[in-house]
Amino acid sequence: MKILKNIKVLKRIFVAIGSVVFLLLLFPRCAKVVSPTGGPKDTLPPVLINSIPKINSTNFNGDKIVLEFDEYIKPKELQQKLLVSPPLKNRPIPQLKGKKLVLELLDTLKPNATYTFYFSDAIRDNNEDNPINNFVFSFSTGNEIDTLVLKGTITDAFTNKPVENALVMLYDKALDTLPYTTLPLHIAKTDKDGKFTAVNLKPTSYKVVAITDKNSDYLYNQGKEFIAFYDSLLAASTQNDSAPAAIKMRMFTEELPNQILSGYDRPERYMLTLHFSRVPINGFKLHPIDSTSLTDWYIVEPDNNGDTLTLWISNSELAKRDTLMTILNYYKTDSLYRLLPQRDTLRFLYYETEKQKSTDDTLKKGFSLTTSIPGDKAVIPNIPVEFTLPKPALSVDSSKILIFNQTDSIVEPDVKLEADSINPRIYRFYKKWEVGKTYHMLVLPMAFTDIVTQTNDTLEVKVNGADPEKFGTLTLNLTGVKNKAVVELLNEKATKVIAAKIAKGNSFVKFDFIEPGKYQIRIIDDANGNGKWDTGNYMKHIQPERVFYYTDEKTKGVISIRANWDSELQYELKP
Structure with a gap:
């Protein structure tokens, strides 16, 4: 009996131990820590x-x-x-x-x-x-709420890209001076696509002007801000399908209205600079204060904008003066915005450095010419070869420019130099370089003598005539041209003009000797025929000249040019 009792006790112990082991195996699995899912991510905006x-x-x-x-x-x-x-x-x-x-x-x-x-x-x-x-x-604030709208799109007049955050101003009167003096009746802003919607408008017609309101004063600051305007009053409409289409406006910067002399300097003995706020209207005249009748004593070189002018002194006696007292006659805008004659006395000082003082004027050093001929590429026929001088030339002798045809062992005819119409330091000549032939161009001293009587150093350049089979051509059949158009071949990103042509009326415009690559085409509707793009004028109701960028469904605006390949495109300037 005692043995049997012991066996029962042992069975209870084994059962208890087994139960504990089972529970130990069970509970860790049940008690495993799991991060809560928290549900789906909130993607809804506040309401x-x-x-x-x-x-x-x-x-x-x-x-x-x-x-x-x-x-x-x-x-x-x-x-x-x-x-x-x-x-x-x-x-x-x-x-x-x-x-x-x-x-x-x-x-x-x-x-x-x-x-x-x-x-x-x-x-x-x-x-x-x-x-x-x-x-x-x-x-x-009244008994009724206005519900009409006016929609539109604003783009940059030159790039055609949408203008974001332009301030659109609406007035219920047609006075041109309103954007300068009066807060608008309604305003709106453009989004990243250049689109705007002015809402809650009254059933009336509005004058619409848009600006880049840099100082947030809701007024137009001419010359400092961009502007776009619609040519006539516009009626607000409902938002239904029968509402008028969105208007389109092109934004531009005007030339500064005020004409003033903003500064002057004398950085070199033979160089004076005049800084105007804009291209000087009606020109200017500068005279030595002790020789007011003296003329032709300087040569004018404008910068790219035309508002900063370099005056090269061609009179050696005046150039030798460390202090040059002058009288400047020009036109200046007064407080009433009138352009009136102005007379200023300008004192040009030149401080000579020790290095410059030690230079013997009798020992003139030659100067280096800069040439447009590329160092590692073949030259293209009838593309001008340019020479750029450090200072304007006093005399030019084209007989000192020799070209040897090394392939045929002959001397080419003398070149005919032409002075640039704007920059007095640039001269050029044209030549039909023959395919596959090698030339040796030699520019001898005294080909160019500058205003300080220095002459050029010898310049030697080897030239190879371009092979047309290594280039492509592009012909554009341009229609819709009322007067003239400027057709520009641009690089792929439209940041550089590769070549430009003038189209008179509807015509074929051909670009040849184009290096293989990707390009864009920009077309300026040159309404006044001056060969360049002109901006607008708000007070004169002049819109900027229209600019088009060639595009179609296939090219998306980017044109691929291949070697020895002729590309033909068609484009119409639409109203």
Whole structure:
């Protein structure tokens, strides 16, 4: 009996141990820590659930706006992005109170006006930064709320790219001076695609002007800001399908209206500089103060913009003066914006360095010529060869420029040098370099003698005539040209002009000897026929000249040129 009892005790012990082992194996599996999934990510923006005043309500006369959302929010760049129409002189002061945004109004609101608050994407939720895109809040201080709209697109007049954040200003009068002096009646801003929509407008016609409002004063600062304008008044419309199409406006910068002399200098003994605020209208005259009748004592070289002028002194007696007193006669804009004759006394000083003082004027050193001939590429027929001098030439002797045809062992005919019509330091000549032939060009001393009587150093260049089979050609059949057009071959990114041609009326424009690669074509509708693009003038109601960039479904604007290949394209300048 005792043995049997012991066996029962042992069985209970084994059962207990087995149960404990089972539980130990079971519980770790059940107690394993797993991160909570938390559900799907929040991708929804905040929702406006209440407001004071109610959205699109009437007869509001309060001094605070309260916007309540369904979740906590965090405004982002609210002061920069918030736009109020009609514009307020003082920006509202924002306060964030949990799920509420309070805007304290510092201005007294106009009576019987519909106010629109454009928030863009400034209102976002606190956790995931989800924005309310194009959030607009409106109310009226009168008995009715206006509901009409006016839509449009603004592009850069020269690049045709959309202009973002342009301020669109609407007026209910046609006076041209309004953008300079008066806050607009309504405003809107363009998005990244250059599109705008002015909402809550009255059933009337509006003058529409757009600017890049750099100082946020809602006024046009001529010469400092871009401008676009529509040529006639525009009627606001409903948002239904029968509404007029969106207007298109092209933005440009005007030439500075004021003409003043902004500075002058004498960086070299033989060089004077005059800095004007714009290309000087009616020209100018500069005279030594003791020789007012003296003429032709300087040579003018304008910069690319034409407002900074370099005057090279060609009179050695005047150049030797360390202090040169002069009288400048030009036209200056007065306080009433009138262009009137002006007479200024200018004192040009030259401070000679020790190195310059030690130079013996009787031992003139030769100067180096710069040539447009590429060092590692073949030259193209009838593309001018240019020589650029450090100073303008006093005399030129083209007989000192010799070209040897080494392939045929002959001397080529003398070149005919032509002076550049703008830059007095540039001379060029044309030559039909023959394919596959090697030339040796030799420029001897005294080919060019500059205004300080220095002559050029010897210049030797080896030239190979270009093989047309290594280049491509491009012919453009251009139609829709009323007067003239400037056709420009650009690099792939349209940052550099490779070559330019003038088209007179509808015509074929051919570019040859194009290096294989990718290009674009820009076409300027040259309405005044001066061979360049001209900007607009707001007060004179002159729009900038139209610019087109060739494109089609196949090329998307980028044209591939292959060696020994002729490409033909067609393009029409549409009204």
